[in-house]
Amino acid sequence: MDKFEDIQTFVAVVDAGSFTAAAGRLNSAKSAVSRRVSGLEERLGVQLLHRTTRVLNLTDSGRGFYEHGKRLLSDLAEVEAGVQQEHRELRGTLRVALPLSFGVRHMSKPIAAFNKLHPKLEFDLDLNDRRVDLINDNFDLALRIGNLQDSSLIARKLFESRSVISASPHYLGVHGEPETPQDLEQHRCLVYSNLPDPNKWVYRGADGKNKTVKLKSAMRASSGDFLCNAAALGTGLVMQPMFIASQAIRSGSLVPVLGEYDWPKSPAYAVYPPTRHLSFRVRAFIDFLVERFAGEPEWERDCKRRRSS
Secondary structure (H helix, E strand, O other), X not given: OOHHHHHHHHHHHHHHOOHHHXXXXXXXXXXXXXXXXXXXXXXXXXXXXXXXXXXXXXXXXXXXXXXXXXXXXXXXXXXXXXXXXXXXXXOEEEEEEXXXXXXXXXXXXXXXXXXXXOOOEEEEEEEOOOOOOOOOOOOOEEEEEOOOOOOOOEEEEEXXXXXXXXXXXXXXXXXXXXXXXXXXXXXXXXXXXXXXXXXXXXXXXXXXXXXXXXXXXXXXXXXXXXXXXXXXXXXXXEEEEHHHHHHHHHHOOOEEEXXXXXXOEEEEEEEEOOOOOOOXXXXXXXXXXXXXXXXXXHHHHHXXXXXXX
């Protein structure tokens, strides 16, 4: 009984979509392929495939076994390449979870640049603000922005982005510009609903202590991009990390206010579970991101250039 060949055969059947096509890829008889998959199911004690005369469908157990099996085969191929000193040409799949707004705005260029260096590497990206379970959802790594809540993860810091309070020129012209954080209580404020307490904005006072402003929000939303657009249309004041607000600030559709106060900073980390083998491709990608985001973030530099021009 060869467990490796069992996994290899099962993955080939799923990828090919039929026993006949898989047999061709494996240079084997269809009957032998079918027997091996049936033997695998018997050994595991679960059904992996729903078989009909025309189509094969994965069961829930089969889907999980396929994903882990394909990753195992990919990792094995990479280990062999490393032993043969060929691992500089990265192969396989990188499954990465990215926060939606940051991923869309700032990860396309780094990923494209890394993919050009390693064209045989495939990216599988999940852009979502939900917190994924890296192990159960089968991710290699995730980019997390904000203070880490899961201390079991291994993290490498990539950058830190400050927050900014801003509003449209029209809104400030009608309602006036707040002069102190307490003035925000009298303004229309747009808040990010994924925060633990969206109606409280925290800043550091001159005495070095954290202070809180309690807001009566005019709008809540779970999307930073939506809030940015709403603020640019004159709906109210918004607090956002600069990596979201910078483009609107550069264009002049948002104007920063209360810049003399120290608003929260958003640290960003590449995180991965300690139980997962850190493959060459994961390590190389994290090293690339650390180097790419070193120093002052690009969005901060762009805004500084605009203010000095």
